[in-house]
Amino acid sequence: MISDENEKKVGKNEMLYADLCLCYLSLRNNCWTELLTICMQCLLKVALKKEESEEVQKEVEMALLTLSDIEYYNVERELFLDEIKEIIIYHQEHRNLTQLAYQSAWGFLTNRLFNDENLEEVIVNDLHFVREARREMEELMKYVYWKREKEERGKEGKEEIILSKWLQNLGKFLFFSRLRNEEYSVLVKSIVLAFRSAKDNYRDICSQCVESFSYSVINKNVKVEDLLKRGAVSLILEEICRPTLNDFVTYESLEFFVKISKKLKEEEEDEMEEAKRKGSKRKAFEKIEEEGYEDIIICFHERFDFLNRDRFGVLSLCISDYFVNV
Known part of the structure; x- marks a missing residue:
């Protein structure tokens, strides 16, 4: 049906065509590449509509929401970049x-x-992703009802859902990012704010925040000293110190420190960089020591096997893996 509508030169039912494309992309298991391209171009055309009526806004929203669910399919940039840039700008x-x-x-x-990966420069420098993500997240956080009563927990409002989607975006962006930009340091502050706001009632959001920090460490697009300065390290130490631990956030918090430790052990050829690295290690070590992190990790020994089974991972029982060795 999609192919038939697409091939019509005259008399094409645009509304039916768009609905068919929405259904196909929403229900797909694996996409036929040619059909994926046809549907994507149809929905981008819908998303380019500029009318401000409620009906058109809903069409645009559905088109973009469906497009956002196309994850790891390889699509040539000439098929989407001009259109998506126009929509965002x-x-x-x-x-x-x-x-x-x-x-x-x-x-x-x-x-x-x-x-x-070359899209990163367009995303950051031309479209100002980091600035926009920070602004949108901080605006959404004003309207989230963070202090839910016990019986209301788990009932997400639209602001929480959209905030969670932004954090998913940030996690993917930091995972695939290869550039280093000073703006990323400021972004850490916004993620810290989201974690602090969500820590009592929205643990999935906390988990997404920790993942973003870990990805930034892996890809070296945020410096360790920025994670210290912007409060990420202190935040995760506080999480581990909580009297009631949440298993998946605990596991990810421990992984975060393993990644920092590995990063700070890496050798640098440049002497100035080596000096900076040693300074960062010292600051991190002092913070960990101040918070009593060593004692806390020792207390976790009995929980490691459970955490590994629960998260299908491997947390080492070797204490030194969790410390910054100066």
């Missing part, structure tokens, strides 16, 4: 999209980093 100037639609436009674009 127009919104930055006119604020015509809903919060979900705007997040979804970015979600579609950051998913393309999996197959095209």
Whole structure:
């Protein structure tokens, strides 16, 4: 049906065509590449609509939300880049999209980093992703009801859902990122704020925040001293010190320290870089020592086997793996 509508030269039912493409991409298991391209171009055309009516806004939102779910398919940039740039830039100037639609436009674009690392420069320098992500997240956090009563927990509102989607975007972006940009350091502060706000009632959001920190360490796009300065290290130490531990956040917090330790042990040829590295190690060590991190980890020994089974991972029983060795 999609192919038939696509091939019509006259008399094409545009609404039916768009609905068919929405259904196909939403229900797909594996996409036929040619059909994926046809559907993607159809929905990008819908998303480019500029009318401000509620009906058109809903069409645009559904088109972008569906596109954002196309993750690791290889799509040539000439098939989408001009259109998605136009959508994002127009919104930055006119604020015509809903919060979900705007997040979804970015979600579609950051998913393309999996197959095209060169997109990062466009995302950061031309479209100002970091600035926009910070602004959107901080705006959403104003409207999340963070202090839910016990019986209300687990009932997410739209702001929490969109905030969680932004954090997913950031995690993917930091995972695939290869550039180093000073803006990324400021982004850490916003993620810290999201974690602190969510820590009592929204543990999935906390988990996403820790993942973002870990990805930034792995790919070296945020310096360890920035994680210290912006409060990420202190935040995760506080999490480990909580009297009631949450298993998946605990596991990811421990992994975060393993990654920092490995990064700070890496050898640097440049003497100035080596001096900076030693300074960062000393600061991290002092912070860990101050918080009593060593005693806490020793107390975790009995839990490691459970955490490994629960998270299908391997946390070492070797205490030194969890410390920054100066």
